[in-house]
Amino acid sequence: MYDIIYIGGGLNYAGAIVASKQGLKVALVETSLGHLGGTCLHEGCIPSKMFLHHANTVRQSNESVFRGELVLDMPTLTAQKTELLASASKSIMAQCKDVELIEGKGKLIAPHKVEVEGKIYEGEYIVIGTGSIPFIPEGIVYDKKAIITSNELLDLQKLPQTIAIYGDGAIGLEMASFFVSAGVEVTLISRHDRLLPHTHSSIQNAMTKELERQGIIYLKEHAISKAEPTEKGVHITFENGASSMYEQMLVATGRQPNTDVVATDQITVKRGIETDDFFQTTLEKHFAIGDCNGKLQLAHAARVQALNVTKQIMGKQPGKLNLDHVVRFIHTLPMSYATVGQNRQRLEEDGMEFKESSIMLSQFKPAAFHQAGNGVLIVYADTSGLILGAELFAPNAEELISSVAMALAGEMTVSMARQTIMAHPTFSEALERVYSRL
Ligand SMILES: Cc1cc2nc3c(=O)[nH]c(=O)nc-3n(C[C@H](O)[C@H](O)[C@H](O)COP(=O)(O)OP(=O)(O)OC[C@H]3O[C@@H](n4cnc5c(N)ncnc54)[C@H](O)[C@@H]3O)c2cc1C
Ligand SMILES: NC(=O)c1ccc[n+]([C@@H]2O[C@H](COP(=O)([O-])OP(=O)(O)OC[C@H]3O[C@@H](n4cnc5c(N)ncnc54)[C@H](O)[C@@H]3O)[C@@H](O)[C@H]2O)c1
Numbered sequence: 001m002y003d004i005i006y007i008g009g010g011l012n013y014a015g016a017i018v019a020s021k022q023g024l025k026v027a028l029v030e031t032s033l034g035h036l037g038g039t040c041l042h043e044g045c046i047p048s049k050m051f052l053h054h055a056n057t058v059r060q061s062n063e064s065v066f067r068g069e070l071v072l073d074m075p076t077l078t079a080q081k082t083e084l085l086a087s088a089s090k091s092i093m094a095q096c097k098d099v100e101l102i103e104g105k106g107k108l109i110a111p112h113k114v115e116v117e118g119k120i121y122e123g124e125y126i127v128i129g130t131g132s133i134p135f136i137p138e139g140i141v142y143d144k145k146a147i148i149t150s151n152e153l154l155d156l157q158k159l160p161q162t163i164a165i166y167g168d169g170a171i172g173l174e175m176a177s178f179f180v181s182a183g184v185e186v187t188l189i190s191r192h193d194r195l196l197p198h199t200h201s202s203i204q205n206a207m208t209k210e211l212e213r214q215g216i217i218y219l220k221e222h223a224i225s226k227a228e229p230t231e232k233g234v235h236i237t238f239e240n241g242a243s244s245m246y247e248q249m250l251v252a253t254g255r256q257p258n259t260d261v262v263a264t265d266q267i268t269v270k271r272g273i274e275t276d277d278f279f280q281t282t283l284e285k286h287f288a289i290g291d292c293n294g295k296l297q298l299a300h301a302a303r304v305q306a307l308n309v310t311k312q313i314m315g316k317q318p319g320k321l322n323l324d325h326v327v328r329f330i331h332t333l334p335m336s337y338a339t340v341g342q343n344r345q346r347l348e349e350d351g352m353e354f355k356e357s358s359i360m361l362s363q364f365k366p367a368a369f370h371q372a373g374n375g376v377l378i379v380y381a382d383t384s385g386l387i388l389g390a391e392l393f394a395p396n397a398e399e400l401i402s403s404v405a406m407a408l409a410g411e412m413t414v415s416m417a418r419q420t421i422m423a424h425p426t427f428s429e430a431l432e433r434v435y436s437r438l
Helices: 012-021 038-042 045-061 074-095 170-181 201-213 299-313 344-349 402-409 428-437
Strands: 002-007 026-030 100-103 106-110 113-116 119-128 132-134 162-166 185-189 217-219 224-230 233-238 243-246 248-251 255-257 286-288 328-330 336-341 354-360 376-382 387-394
Touching (some): 002 012, 002 299, 012 026, 038 074, 045 074, 106 119, 119 299, 162 170, 162 224, 162 233, 162 243, 170 185, 170 248, 201 217, 201 376, 201 387, 344 376, 354 428, 376 428, 402 428
Parallel strands (some): 162 248
Antiparallel strands (some): 106 113, 113 119, 224 233, 233 243, 336 387, 354 376, 376 387
């Protein structure tokens, strides 16, 4: 009998390592031990950011101060990616020295009982972290060659000349940035009438202008009814009757939680595995963390949930996590979008009185050489001045937002934030200016 069985070796590994270091008897079940670290390490955060990092150099090399043409060497990029992931996997494996690693697909067949390849393992506590897989809408023939998802993209040996990307969420926008920066003709296709419907309208406008400035063709209100590989490329038929051909197609229409691990009706599964505010499922001592619980599909959110649950099991009473304090971002080039806490749409829906202050980055000289003229920073506060959240569209916004995230965690007011004196010339200065206007 184990103290804890973790099912799924994505960010769950962080919890398993902590528990094993505390002397608990811990097992971790992972379909393939070569996949320890999960989607984030193998098909998500790390390889996608590596691809974007190198594509950014190509993008910058097209600025008029440079001569000559840079070409992204895909075989070298993918080989370096494979090498990086192998060494990261090895390091996770080493950290799991006191965890019993079990290879195979786990199934929770009854309370406290996990079946892996015909063998039953028992655990006092069970933590499910089985992640998610790409969702493919009906009518799209996913052949993994001409029609791909992010899984195949990160192993591409050759860039296509044209690509259609279906879905304008995190993966769609990040990969549109990657491809266009690398010199591919990109058509971004969305069923919506505007970009990122939940964000502030000035950020939607700024991001749309950026897509246009970079030459991305944005087909909004274009739902796809059929997409299939042909000898000449991918043939897409839209619900409005029109059709088009592209060399390749990336499907980026969301990810669905992996829930087939649950084979007992004592655990409720809806969109994801249902959990309470402490990530406990409908069955006591059985938890679900990360993508599979359908709350937030982010690696840092999965990790903090795995650690919170592990601390609860160890009797450390970590308290309830505030998921509003999780930074969310989309890493586009040359500016990314990042948000934390509340935004205008949520504050309006909640009927809360609030103040907002914004600034255009075009007012700041570095914006010219960072190609950040369309950038905008927005901060929200309540009527007493308590900082409630922010939305940023700026170079490295996912880094810039960390000072706002700390202000939220520390329950700072605008007048406290105004006492910071940021460095010149940085975009943090622009943030200082936003606080001074609130
Ligand atoms: C292209 C892309 C880019 C991304 N970029 C970012 C980013 O920059 N920042 C960010 O925060 N997030 C990013 N994400 C999201 C992030 O990868 C996920 O939110 C994160 O990996 C979720 O962690 P997890 O542990 O819940 O699941 P996963 O990482 O998916 O791990 C689940 C593991 O469980 C295993 N498993 C599944 N079923 C079973 C079973 N029955 N038995 C045993 N093992 C099983 C799987 O093999 C897998 O290893 C990105 C995702 C993608 C696809
Ligand atoms: N920087 C990051 O943190 C980062 C980067 C990439 C991915 N991720 C995570 O990975 C997850 C998956 O990314 P994603 O871009 O696939 O999902 P997403 O939810 O961000 O975007 C999916 C897009 O597809 C559209 N869509 C959904 N169902 C559809 C359908 N049936 N037909 C047509 N369009 C449809 C949605 O309206 C949306 O525009 C995200 O939730 C995100 O949290 C995070």
